[in-house]
Amino acid sequence: MxxxxxxxxxxxxxxxxxxxxxxxxxxxxxxxxxxxxxxxxxxxxxxxxxxxxxxxxxxxxxxxxxxxxxxxxxxxxxxxxxxxxxxxxxxxxxxxxxxxxxxxxxxxxxxxxxxxxxxxxxxxxxxxxxxxxxxxxxxxxxxxxxxxxxxxxxxxxxxxxxxxxxxxxxxxxxxxxxxxxxxxxxxxxxxxxxxxxxxxxxxxxxxxxxxxxxxxxxxxxxxxxxxxxxxxxxxxxxxxxxxxxxxxxxxxxxxxxxxxxxxxTNQEYLGLGLNSSSYCGYERWKNTDNYEEYIHSINNNTLLQLEKEKIDKKAQIEECVMLSLRTSFGLNCNIFKQRFGFDILQSKNVVIKSLIKNDLIKINNNCIVCTDKGFKMLNQVILELIDD
Ligand SMILES: C[S@@+](CC[C@H](N)C(=O)[O-])C[C@H]1O[C@@H](n2cnc3c(N)ncnc32)[C@H](O)[C@@H]1O
Ligand code: SF4
CATH class of the missing domain: 3.20.20.70 (Aldolase class I)
Structure with a gap:
């Protein structure tokens, strides 16, 4: 080591x-x-x-x-x-x-x-x-x-x-x-x-x-x-x-x-091996999923990284909402503001009020957290929060 x-x-x-x-x-x-x-x-x-x-x-x-x-x-x-x-x-x-x-x-x-x-x-x-x-x-x-x-x-x-x-x-x-x-x-x-x-x-x-x-x-x-x-x-x-x-x-x-x-929680990881995914430096990519291609390229000292994409600010915001709402810690609005420069509680005020009224989310210590009902309808909650 x-x-x-x-x-x-x-x-x-x-x-x-x-x-x-x-x-x-x-x-x-x-x-x-x-x-x-x-x-x-x-x-x-x-x-x-x-x-x-x-x-x-x-x-x-x-x-x-x-x-x-x-x-x-x-x-x-x-x-x-x-x-x-x-x-x-x-x-x-x-x-x-x-x-x-x-x-x-x-x-x-x-x-x-x-x-x-x-x-x-x-x-x-x-x-x-x-x-x-x-x-x-x-x-x-x-x-x-x-x-x-x-x-x-x-x-x-x-x-x-x-x-x-x-x-x-x-x-x-x-x-x-x-x-x-x-x-x-x-x-x-x-x-x-x-x-x-x-x-x-x-x-x-x-x-x-x-x-x-x-x-x-x-x-x-x-x-x-x-x-x-x-x-x-x-x-x-x-x-x-x-x-x-x-x-x-x-x-x-x-x-x-x-x-x-x-x-x-949007932290960095590196995938190794066939079809593995990576997220690092605001970029995502995948290794090839073709077995022969993987072996051949590595043996030629080349990495076959596919679908490489830079994650722009809009995509970062969407990912942050989408991933953090999957967790019980929820979306920390203070960290969100520091990272993206605006207050989601304000910018999505109307949507958030309606989601709270329908018992799909709650606000705990400035974090947006799904309720049990919200977890069951997670896709709908996420869509409403990221919709322009
Ligand atoms: C990548 S698999 C590998 C785990 C290991 N090979 C095994 O079968 O125990 C990881 C987990 O994904 C889940 N999984 C795989 N296919 C699934 C499917 N079609 N629907 C729901 N869960 C699935 C299974 O619970 C599985 O244990
Ligand atoms: S096919 Fe393989 S990876 Fe998939 S669930 Fe069965 S044992 Fe696990």
């Missing part, structure tokens, strides 16, 4: 590292991931390490305070590869010794040996994709694991000293009942996981789920039932000490994901 951090370094940066491999594609998922043979994993990790070297040089004025290794399924890399990747990060970036380092894992690919490796590599947060705690529903959405494997994964994590654990859930799976949601939340509470992400199922075009729905193989729960599932989840988790700090994210005190908070 580099130890001579120059006093001029003041900026923090999050790193997102994309691992595009899965053992099998789940029926609902359209993330950039695919099944590849072990030699392809070696090729990809070699390219990733080259990108880390190139970018480490370009970002030496930054301190890395969060790393998120996501996918795909990072836990399906070969033994030793995560350690290798993080060693390359340590060798080429200024890594804060207290950095939050998270990894996404599937229950069936977490092993004792991998957890020992992750600990050794400095990982301190594990995010496990459970999706649903019901064997029939797991099968229905094409997951490879069962409930028992999830319980074992949690046990392994804890016995290897990982306390900071997130569990991903999906609500609104075809044929899912409110009772299923209640049961799984009680179970997670008993397991004392520190963080829960509860996403509403998105039907992505081109997935097997979308095909099956169109062909009447099964149906989604009614909209009314989906709302009930979300309301129950929200109330249950808050009642049991999980703070909803973002519309879909719940955490015990001080276990919020520092990395994800960067996305919602």
């Amino acid at each position: 580099k130890t001579n951090i120059k006093p001029s370094i003041v900026k923090n940066l999050g790193l997102y590292i994309h691992i595009p491999f899965c053992e099998k594609k789940c029926d609902y998922c359209n993330f950039v991931s695919f099944c590849k043979a072990p030699n392809e994993k070696n090729t990809y990790v070699d390219a990733l390490k080259k990108e880390i070297i190139i970018q480490g040089d370009a970002y030496k004025d930054y301190i890395i305070d969060t790393i998120f290794i996501g996918g795909g399924t990072p836990s399906c890399l070969l033994d030793g590869q995560i350690l290798d990747i993080l060693q390359a990060v340590k060798n080429n970036f200024n890594l804060d010794k207290n950095a939050e380092i998270s990894i996404e894992c599937n229950p069936n690919s977490i092993t004792q040996q991998k957890l020992i490796e992750y600990k050794h590599a400095g990982i301190n947060r594990i995010s496990i994709g459970l999706q649903v705690y019901n064997n029939r529903l797991l099968k229905l959405i094409g997951r490879l694991h069962n409930k028992k494997q999830f319980d074992n994964a949690i046990k392994f994590c804890k016995s290897n000293g990982f306390d900071n654990i997130n569990v991903d859930l999906i609500l609104g799976i075809p044929t899912q009942k409110l009772y299923d949601v209640k049961k799984e939340l009680h179970h997670l509470k008993r397991l004392k996981v520190k963080h829960i992400s509860a996403y509403g199922l998105i039907v992505e075009e081109g997935t097997k789920l979308s095909f099956n729905l169109k062909n009447g193989v099964y149906n989604l729960p009614s909209e009314d039932l989906q709302v009930k599932m979300y309301d129950y989840t929200n109330k249950f988790l808050q009642k049991h000490g999980y703070f909803r700090y973002e519309v879909s994210n719940f955490a015990k005190k001080s276990f919020e994901s520092k990395h994800n908070l960067k996305y919602w």
Whole structure:
């Protein structure tokens, strides 16, 4: 690790590292991931390490305070590869010794040996994709694991000293009942996981789920039932000490994901690997999502950064409103004024009054915060606030 951090370094940066491999594609998922043979994993990790070297040089004025290794399924890399990747990060970036380092894992690919490796590599947060705690529903959405494997994964994590654990859930799976949601939340509470992400199922075009729905193989729960599932989840988790700090994210005190908070609070992050996104110096860009192109360009010491755009002031304002309203801290109007030079409470006075009257937002300590009703109608609230 580099130890001579120059006093001029003041900026923090999050790193997102994309691992595009899965053992099998789940029926609902359209993330950039695919099944590849072990030699392809070696090729990809070699390219990733080259990108880390190139970018480490370009970002030496930054301190890395969060790393998120996501996918795909990072836990399906070969033994030793995560350690290798993080060693390359340590060798080429200024890594804060207290950095939050998270990894996404599937229950069936977490092993004792991998957890020992992750600990050794400095990982301190594990995010496990459970999706649903019901064997029939797991099968229905094409997951490879069962409930028992999830319980074992949690046990392994804890016995290897990982306390900071997130569990991903999906609500609104075809044929899912409110009772299923209640049961799984009680179970997670008993397991004392520190963080829960509860996403509403998105039907992505081109997935097997979308095909099956169109062909009447099964149906989604009614909209009314989906709302009930979300309301129950929200109330249950808050009642049991999980703070909803973002519309879909719940955490015990001080276990919020520092990395994800960067996305919602306009902080800078750099994406490494296939299809990863970056936001830095008021610019956004994406790495190519073409696997062969990625490997080829990196091997020629070139970064294929696409859709590069400068974020002008209008877009910055819109992003600031859009992202901060997703969080329970809301939009801080004092900070907003310092940043953009005008008072949003004044300029949007009429809209804000109407949103308050309709119980969609409230003002807390000069912050605009969504109410429970507002979170459910988030897109409408945002549109009204950013509309010219
Ligand atoms: C990029 S995935 C990777 C996680 C890991 N491979 C796994 O499956 O557990 C991150 C999370 O996105 C969520 N997700 C993926 N596709 C989704 C969809 N169509 N609708 C809602 N959530 C989705 C799942 O909860 C998943 O755990
Ligand atoms: S949900 Fe996770 S395991 Fe399933 S295909 Fe998507 S990234 Fe892969």
